[in-house]
Amino acid sequence: MSFYIAGTGSALPGKVVSNEDLTAFLDTSDEWIYTRTGIRRRRVLTDETLNGLAVLSAQRALEDAGVQGKDVDLILCATMRGDTVTPSLACAVAEAIGSRAPALDVNAACVGVLYCMEIADSFIAAGKAETVLIVSAEAMSKLLDWTDRSTCVLFGDGSGALVLKKGAGRLAGVLSTDPDTHVIRMPNYEGLNSPYNQSAREPLSMHMDGGEVYKFAVNAMGRNIEEVCRLAGIAPAEVDWYLPHQANIRIIDASLRKFRIRKEKVLTNIAEYGNMSATSVSVLLDEYARRGTFKKGDRLLFVAFGAGLTSGAVLVEWGRG
């Protein structure tokens, strides 16, 4: 026995930054960004905290699922960096929702929510949990070099959440790492002033070899789709909805082309939010769930890639409690 998705939520910063807005301080254009990535605008944290967004999305998911904080057995937060190094974002969520469940952060970059789903699956299968809260939250705007036009135009901030309950909705899942610590890299030497360590400090900002990431992403997304469908005993064409990580519309198109999937089955919101790292798929899920897109029995396939290089896919049936 594994899980089904019992509720979803999301919360986004109020500040909308369009591609045009970026031209005020960067040598870029809406045309360059949109044609290469599919991004029109993104949300950026101003006076909100990441903890605040995470708590809001968690509360919305709990309400949607009809679950109270005290009834959650495990809290997993997918994030690359919360407001504080410690305590974790997951502990901040636990405090706000009145839960005493074990709570921890999971850093698998953009694949974080899929890693959390598979951890939840193991806890539930082992009889250690019946209700799991997964929250994703990323403050990408705090991790970027805003003078580097090749990275800062790509990302956005936000939070999403899912409540998983014991049930038969998960059909299959695959996770993997193709270890490479260079093509996407973000050092964390901020504030280091040990008198015993004089090594050079790298700036806290993202370095990315866009071309290499692109090649890895297309390959890994295709591979994970094939593998998760094989495990579930279905063909990729039998999936009702694809929820791919929203990094670049060209990556999404190129990954799915060989499966000849109808365009309307592939859900996207990258134009509105850019790449929100771990939180891309959870915000995507919440938006389409709230529009009533998914019907009982529909098969949803989550697929993602990220720094590490991590990748994975999870296939679920909607509403199988």
Ligand code: ACO
């Ligand atoms: N505006 C205008 N010009 C730009 C910009 C910009 N914002 N950024 C780069 N350029 C220039 C470059 O300097 C280069 O100029 P040059 O030819 O004079 O040297 C030119 O545009 C072409 O640059 P490329 O890097 O070749 O552009 P490409 O078409 O490959 O697109 C992109 C770059 C969008 C980054 C693409 O490689 C990509 O999407 N890669 C994957 C990135 C990704 O998915 N990251 C997410 C994973 S990380 C994570 O999720 C945590």
